[in-house]
Amino acid sequence: MDYSKLNGLVPAVVQDEQSNEVLMVGFMNAEAFAKTLATGYVTFFSRSRNELWLKGETSGNRLRVVSLTTDCDDDTVLARVVREGDGNVCHTGTRSCFTNDIALEARS
Amino acid sequence: MDYSKLNGLVPAVVQDEQSNEVLMVGFMNAEAFAKTLATGYVTFFSRSRNELWLKGETSGNRLRVVSLTTDCDDDTVLARVVREGDGNVCHTGTRSCFTNDIALEARS
Numbered sequence: 212m213d214y215s216k217l218n219g220l221v222p223a224v225v226q227d228e229q230s231n232e233v234l235m236v237g238f239m240n241a242e243a244f245a246k247t248l249a250t251g252y253v254t255f256f257s258r259s260r261n262e263l264w265l266k267g268e269t270s271g272n273r274l275r276v277v278s279l280t281t282d283c284d285d286d287t288v289l290a291r292v293v294r295e296g297d298g299n300v301c302h303t304g305t306r307s308c309f310t311n312d313i314a315l316e317a318r319s
Numbered sequence: 320m321d322y323s324k325l326n327g328l329v330p331a332v333v334q335d336e337q338s339n340e341v342l343m344v345g346f347m348n349a350e351a352f353a354k355t356l357a358t359g360y361v362t363f364f365s366r367s368r369n370e371l372w373l374k375g376e377t378s379g380n381r382l383r384v385v386s387l388t389t390d391c392d393d394d395t396v397l398a399r400v401v402r403e404g405d406g407n408v409c410h411t412g413t414r415s416c417f418t419n420d421i422a423l424e425a426r427s
Contacts, residue, residue, distance in 0.1 A: 231339035282416040308390040
């Protein structure tokens with residue numbers, strides 16, 4: 212994996228393996244990626260807290276990994292997951308973090 | 320949009336609006352995001368070339384935006400798209416850039 216482009220991090224896209232919804236994007240460093248692989252649960256590196264972050268550690272809404280795929284230049288990860296707990300991935304209480312629709316302007 | 324966390328950039332996840340496949344992840348700065356909104360086609364900021372990058376400009380494999388959604392803390396974009404041209408998004412000639420499956424180790 213190429214962690215050099217973002218100072219030791221790669222973006223990690225989390226997709227629901229049943230609904231195919233994109234649930235959230237976090238970041239992993241090498242340690243978070245290794246932990247995700249070893250445990251089978253998504254672990255990010257928290258940029259704000261500057262530490263490893265097992266997603267759902269306190270809420271119980273962990274993300275069980277079904278598959279991990281890297282992209283063509285090995286600088287991004289796609290994790291397809293099963294949502295545990297109440298299934299709400301976002302800290303705002305919604306299933307996905309992507310809830311703010313942007314109105315498109317004129318298409319050419 | 321909050322561009323402050325990645326030196327002026329946000330990750331942009333591109334998802335096929337028909338198959339729901341995650342096709343690629345790129346980065347947008349404010350100008351790329353505005354151009355994507357105004358034109359209806361995905362425009363990234365190329366970190367390697369340090370310039371705006373209309374995806375598919377030379378190949379014809381442009382990504383027509385069906386919806387744009389930002390996440391809870393406004394630091395990531397999800398673009399749902401229709402693939403134009405031959406529909407191969409990756410420069411390696413595959414539909415998606417996510418083709419390298421990582422073997423999972425023991426799950427606990």
